[in-house]
Each structure stands twice: as structure tokens, then as C-alpha cells.
Amino acid sequence: MGLQGNPAVFDTDALLRPGVRAFLGERHRLLIDGVFVDAASGATFESFDPATGRKIADVAHAGAEDVDRAVRAAARALEGSWARLLPAEREAVLRRFAALVEGHADDLAQIEALDSGKPASQIKAVDIALGVGALSYNAGWVTKIEGRTLPVSVPDMHVYTRREPVGVVAAIVPWNFPLCQACFKLAPALAAGCTVVLKPAEQTPLSALYLGRLALEAGLPPGVLNVLPGFGATTGQALISHPGVAKIAFTGSERTGKHIARSAADSLKHVSLELGGKNPNVIFADADVEAAAAVAAIAIFFYSGQVCAAGSRLMVERPIYDRVVETVIAEAGKLKLGHGLSGDTFMGPLVSAQQLQRVSGFVSRAAESGVRVAQAGTAPQGALAGGFFHAPTVLVDADDTAEVTREEIFGPVLVVQPFDTLGELKARANATSFGLSAGVWTRDVKKAHATAAALQAGTVWINTYGQFDATAPWGGFKQSGYGRDNGAESLEKYLQTKTVWTALA
Ligand code: ADP
Numbered sequence: 001m002g003l004q005g006n007p008a009v010f011d012t013d014a015l016l017r018p019g020v021r022a023f024l025g026e027r028h029r030l031l032i033d034g035v036f037v038d039a040a041s042g043a044t045f046e047s048f049d050p051a052t053g054r055k056i057a058d059v060a061h062a063g064a065e066d067v068d069r070a071v072r073a074a075a076r077a078l079e080g081s082w083a084r085l086l087p088a089e090r091e092a093v094l095r096r097f098a099a100l101v102e103g104h105a106d107d108l109a110q111i112e113a114l115d116s117g118k119p120a121s122q123i124k125a126v127d128i129a130l131g132v133g134a135l136s137y138n139a140g141w142v143t144k145i146e147g148r149t150l151p152v153s154v155p156d157m158h159v160y161t162r163r164e165p166v167g168v169v170a171a172i173v174p175w176n177f178p179l180c181q182a183c184f185k186l187a188p189a190l191a192a193g194c195t196v197v198l199k200p201a202e203q204t205p206l207s208a209l210y211l212g213r214l215a216l217e218a219g220l221p222p223g224v225l226n227v228l229p230g231f232g233a234t235t236g237q238a239l240i241s242h243p244g245v246a247k248i249a250f251t252g253s254e255r256t257g258k259h260i261a262r263s264a265a266d267s268l269k270h271v272s273l274e275l276g277g278k279n280p281n282v283i284f285a286d287a288d289v290e291a292a293a294a295v296a297a298i299a300i301f302f303y304s305g306q307v308c309a310a311g312s313r314l315m316v317e318r319p320i321y322d323r324v325v326e327t328v329i330a331e332a333g334k335l336k337l338g339h340g341l342s343g344d345t346f347m348g349p350l351v352s353a354q355q356l357q358r359v360s361g362f363v364s365r366a367a368e369s370g371v372r373v374a375q376a377g378t379a380p381q382g383a384l385a386g387g388f389f390h391a392p393t394v395l396v397d398a399d400d401t402a403e404v405t406r407e408e409i410f411g412p413v414l415v416v417q418p419f420d421t422l423g424e425l426k427a428r429a430n431a432t433s434f435g436l437s438a439g440v441w442t443r444d445v446k447k448a449h450a451t452a453a454a455l456q457a458g459t460v461w462i463n464t465y466g467q468f469d470a471t472a473p474w475g476g477f478k479q480s481g482y483g484r485d486n487g488a489e490s491l492e493k494y495l496q497t498k499t500v501w502t503a504l505a
Contacts, residue, residue, distance in 0.1 A: 010052050010383035012114065015341040019107040023210060024114075028059040030066055030229065031212035033073035034222025040065040045231070047205055050117035050349045051339045053386035059205045062228035067197070067238040070226035074168040074195040075244050077223030082195055085221075091142040094190060097218035098135035101128065101183070104214060112179055112207040113340030117348035117388070118303055120340050123179075130468055131183030134486065137470035138191035141491050145192065156505035162498045165193035166270050167246025169494065170239045172260075173208075174252045175201035175351050176306045176410075182208055184474075184485040185249040186225060192494035194247070197226045199236055201252075203351050205229035232256060245269060247494065251308075254408075254479055272483025272493050274308070274475050276408040277436030280429040281311030281465060282419075282451065285319045287441035288463075293324045296414075297331035299439065299465040301392045304347050305412040306355070308480075309437045311465055313405060314416045315425060321418040325374075325396055328416065332376035332392035339384060349388040350411060356388040359411030363393055366404045372396040400428055408434065422447070426454045435477030439465045458484070 013021070028047075029036040043061040048054065062070070085093070101108065105128045112127065113120035147161040171185035178200055186196045200208035212227040228235055240248055240260050247270035250260050257273040264271045281299055283292045299311030316324045338345035350356045367373045374396060379389035392412045398405045405415050419425045429438065438457040442448050452460040458476045461467060468474060473487035484490050 008383060009054065009386065010339050012049065012052070012339070012341055015110075017107055017110055019104075020110045020114075023107070023111060023206075024057060028057050028206065028209055028229070030060045030062050030070070031209065031216075031225070031227040032066065032070045033226070034216060036212075039063055040069075045202065045229075047115055047203070048352070049114050050351050051384055051387040051389075053353070053388070056114055057206060059209075059229045062199075062230040062235040062238075064238040066228060067235060067242055070197045070228055071168055071239075071242045071244040073223035074197055074226055077221055078165065078168060078193075078195045081221035082224045083193065087143045087145075090190070090193070091139050093219045094135055094139035094142065094187070097215055097220065098132050098139060100214040100218050101135060101211070102132045104210070105132075108179060108207055108210055110341060111210055112204070113348070115204045115206045116175060116178060116340070117351055118340050119345045119348055121343065122303070123340075127177055127180035130470070131180045133470040134180075134183045134187040138187035138491065141188075141191045141488070145491075145495065147497075150499070156503060158502040158504055160500050162500060163495045164498050166494055166496050167194060168244055169194045169196045170242075170245045170248045171196050171198045172236055172239065172248065172250045172252065173198070173200055175203040176303065176308070178204040179207040179211060181251050182211060184251075184490070188491040189249065189494045190220075190224065192491055194494050195224045197228060197239060197245070199228050199230065199239055202229070202231045240264065240269075243267060247271070249483075249493075250274070251485075257481060270493065272475075273481035274483070274485060275436075275479065275481040276410075276434060277308045277310070277476065277480050278313055278406065278408050278432050278434045279309060279311055279437045279439070279457070280313045280315050280455070281439035282315045282425060282429065282441065283317065283320065283324055284440075284442040284444070284447060285317040286443050286447075287320075288443070289320050289323060290327065292441035292463075293327035294331050295465050296324070296439075297328050297335075297392075300414040301332060301335055301347055301412050302466065304350055304390065305414075306351060306410050307466075308408075309459070309466055310410075311439050312409060312414060314414055315419050315429060316416060318418045318420055325394070325416050328414065329374050329376050329394050332394060335377060335392055337377065337380050337389055337391070339387075347392070347412065349384075350390055351388070353388055355411070356390055359390050359409055359413060362404055362407070362409045362411070363395070363413060366395055366398060366402065369402065371398045371402060371404065400431065406432065422451070426451070430454075430456045433479040436475075436480035437461070
């Protein structure tokens with residue numbers, strides 16, 4: 001780290017906590033069976049700071065041989081050390097794990113900010129808080145997983161069910177919420193008695209490795225949590241094809257999700273998928289318009305729009321349309337773009353040059369097709385000129401057939417459209433293959449709940465946006481996936497039922 005002889009480049013080194021500086025200086029190796037090891041092939045890949053474009057680490061790249069070793073270790077722990085712990089002991093380990101993640105929140109936030117570009121303060125307040133919440137919530141479930149006694153109509157039989165872990169879980173997570181998504185998957189998996197092989201995204205491998213270190217410190221026996229950084233086509237593909245994996249818990253793109261579901265069908269692996277979204281955020285004319293418009297800006301520009309729940313399609317009742325467009329553009333103009341380690345940054349860069357190119361492509365094609373583009377603010381220059389920044393952008397009056405209205409852009413780009421009637425709104429908002437989330441803003445309680453019921457989405461927020469909690473199921477309708485993160489429903493997906501019959505006579 002450091003200026004590396006180029007004083008024009010943003011100096012991250014001065015802002016780093018000592019623990020983070022030490023961590024970055026270490027070798028970043030795979031966690032297999034309780035030990036950090038190099039990849040069998042010796043291969044590594046580079047991880048970059050997207051705010052400067054500079055390399056921050058070389059990371060071991062897990063190949064098929066490493067995947068095999070990790071899955072075998074997880075299978076041994078499943079039957080052995082993890083199964084042998086009493087429920088109260090497993091709960092205690094998970095509670096220690098949660099406490100350690102919370103205790104290292106500042107280091108984790110900086111590591112993830114460097115790797116992903118997101119603001120460290122937001123990572124601490126949102127990602128880490130949600131990750132710790134998932135670990136604590138699921139720790140509480142360990143002692144409450146119960147079977148049932150069944151009133152069968154067969155004489156002289158005692159019949160009961162046991163809830164058993166599904167087996168080794170492959171948790172495959174994306175780059176936009178690396179630590180939080182990892183916790184959303186491994187917390188219920190571990191609570192259910194499963195063991196886990198975690199594959200972070202190739203763009204953001206570092207916080208998962210730090211998490212692995214904390215898991216060992218918390219007392220998770222070797223093999224219970226394995227961490228394998230690497231690419232989708234290599235590490236990910238080897239993991240989803242491995243016969244020892246019983247369940248794949250995935251968050252990521254629709255394309256990869258469908259590929260996983262297809263390949264899992266051959267060996268009937270359990271699959272849960274949280275995929276993309278093009279989420280309508282609906283403001284009726286009777287809403288608190290200023291509050292709704294201000295939140296609408298945050299709903300899309302938070303994390304530079306790299307959020308599957310982003311309120312990326314703002315639908316506004318016509319009488320207040322111009323006022324909302326004006327307010328959203330003004331709010332967007334106030335957002336400070338900068339390095340994720342700077343305390344005053346609201347919006348960091350996009351995660352990679354490739355993502356910047358993709359998002360810019362959507363905007364320029366929209367402009368060429370006649371959509372009005374309102375750019376609010378500019379990407380930072382000077383010391384951050386090498387970063388992958390995209391200014392907050394509002395696309396006004398795109399029609400329903402436009403690419404930017406239909407597709408998930410995954411960047412700080414908001415499409416705003418007017419509507420006239422509730423019936424029209426429902427039809428248009430639902431005419432999408434996605435169904436992840438939606439927002440509804442109105443002071444009319446009947447209209448609020450009628451609209452919430454009518455929208456095809458896994459989560460609807462009324463007079464708020466983007467709320468999450470460990471108890472609240474999160475996942476999609478339609479092409480946004482199946483299965484849920486969070487809540488008791490997510491735990492269910494890591495359990496299977498065994499029915500036991502006993503003859504009493
Ligand atoms: P994005 O396009 O946003 O990077 P992906 O769905 O490709 O989203 O990535 C999400 C996660 O899925 C990442 O950890 C990535 O490495 C992984 N992945 C990508 N392709 C595959 C695959 N064929 N098999 C398993 N995992 C994959």
C-alpha cells in the first residue's frame with residue numbers, strides 16, 4: 001500500500017487502521033479444514049481498490065482439488081465435530097462468532113471498503129450490523145429446532161419426526177454485500193447443523209477470509225466453515241458440480257442463478273436463489289412528497305445503485321411528477337462521491353472497470369434513443385481519477401419498453417415515469433420478469449395495503465424503503481429467485497425431515 005511513488009493518487013495508507021494494514025500485508029490463503037493454505041496449484045489472483053484502480057492484494061485462487069478437499073473436510077465435520085457439539089454448545093459458538101464480528105466491525109468495514117469501494121461507515125452500519133444480526137438470530141434457533149409426534153391412524157405405533165441438516169452447503173455470494181450475504185447464508189446453515197464452503201466473489205474476497213479467521217477464533221471446529229476465493233467459472237463451477245455438496249445457497253445474477261439451478265438438477269441438490277430486481281418505487285399524489293422523493297434518491301444511489309433491492313424504477317402519480325423529478329435530481333446533486341475510507345463519502349465507485357463500462361453503456365444507449373438524461377454531480381477527479389466512479393443519473397420519461405426500464409442496470413441510474421391510475425400502475429409495475437421488492441408511498445392506508453397486495457414482489461415497503469432485519473424473510477417472486485434469506489423460513493431450507501416409526505406392540 002502507500003503512495004507507491006505517485007503523489008497524485010489517493011493515499012489510503014494514512015487512513016488504514018493498524019489491524020487492517022497488518023491483514024493486508026499477510027498472505028491471503030484458502031481456509032480448508034481449519035487451516036489457511038495456498039491453492040494446490042499455487043495460483044493467485046489480484047484484488048483491486050475500485051476507487052483508485054490500484055491492486056490491494058494477491059489472493060489464493062481455489063481450484064478443483066481445493067474444492068474437493070474443502071467439501072470433504074466439511075462432510076467430515078458434518079458427521080463429526082459439528083454434530084457432536086450439544087445444541088447449547090453450538091449456540092454458544094455462534095454467539096461468540098457474532099460477538100467477534102461485531103468486535104472487529106471497524107477492521108472489517110475498512111477491508112470491505114477497500115475491496116468493494118463502498119463507504120466504510122455504511123458497511124459498518126448496514127452490512128456488518130445485518131451480518132451480526134443474522135448470526136445472533138440464528139444462534140437463538142439452535143436450541144429450538146424441534147420435531148413433532150404424529151397422531152398416525154396405525155395401531156400401536158409411536159411416530160415422530162426429526163429435523164436434520166441437509167448436509168454440506170455451498171454458499172456462493174456476490175460482490176455487492178460480501179460479508180452480509182455470507183452471514184445470511186452461513187448463519188442459518190450452521191444453526192441447522194450444516195457445514196459450509198463459502199465462495200466469495202472474485203472482486204471482493206478479503207472480508208470472507210477475515211470472517212474465516214474469526215470463525216476459528218470463535219471455536220468453530222475445523223471444516224465447519226471453509227472459505228475458497230476464486231472465479232465463478234473455476235472455483236464456483238467446481239463447487240456446484242461437486243457430488244458432496246447437498247445444497248447451494250446463491251445470491252447473484254439471474255444468468256448464473258439459472259445456470260446453477262440447471263446444473264443442480266442433475267444431482268438434485270437443494271437450491272435457494274436470490275437474483276436481481278427492477279424494483280418499482282411508487283409515489284402516490286397523497287404521499288408526503290418531499291420525504292418520499294428524498295428517500296427515493298437514497299433508494300437508488302445508496303451503494304451506487306449496486307443493490308438488488310435498489311428502487312431503480314420510480315413511478316410517480318402525474319400531479320406530483322414534475323415536483324418529484326426536480327427534488328430527486330436536487331437530492332442526487334447533494335451526494336458526496338469519494339473514497340470509501342473517507343468519512344464524508346456517501347457514494348463510492350462501481351466495483352470494477354467492467355461494471356462502469358456496463359452502466360455507462362445503458363446510459364448512452366438510453367440517451368441515443370431519446371431518453372432525457374439528467375446527470376446530478378460529477379465523478380471525482382484528481383487523486384481518484386483512476387477510480388470507477390459513475391455520477392448519480394436520472395433518466396426521465398423512458399417508456400415501458402425501453403431497455404433501461406426493463407433491465408437491471410446495477411448502477412446509480414434511476415428511471416422515473418409518470419402514471420395516472422391505480423389499475424394502470426399495477427399492470428405496468430408487474431409487467432416485468434423480476435419480482436424482488438417494491439416501495440409504496442401514500443397516506444391512504446387502504447390504498448397502501450391494496451397496492452402492497454397487488455404488487456408481485458417478495459418484499460414491499462410502505463412509506464419507507466430498504467429496511468432489513470434478521471427476522472424478515474428476504475427473497476424474490478418470479479425471475480428474482482426462490483427461497484428466502486433471513487427469518488425462520490430461511491432456516492427451514494437448511495433442514496430436512498426424517499420420520500421415525502416405532503412398533504409399540
Ligand atoms: P455478477 O455478474 O454480478 O458478477 P455473478 O452471478 O456472475 O454476478 O456472480 C455471483 C457469484 O457467483 C460470484 O461469487 C461468482 O464468482 C459466482 N459464479 C459465477 N459464475 C458461476 C458458476 N458458473 N458457478 C458457480 N458460481 C459462479
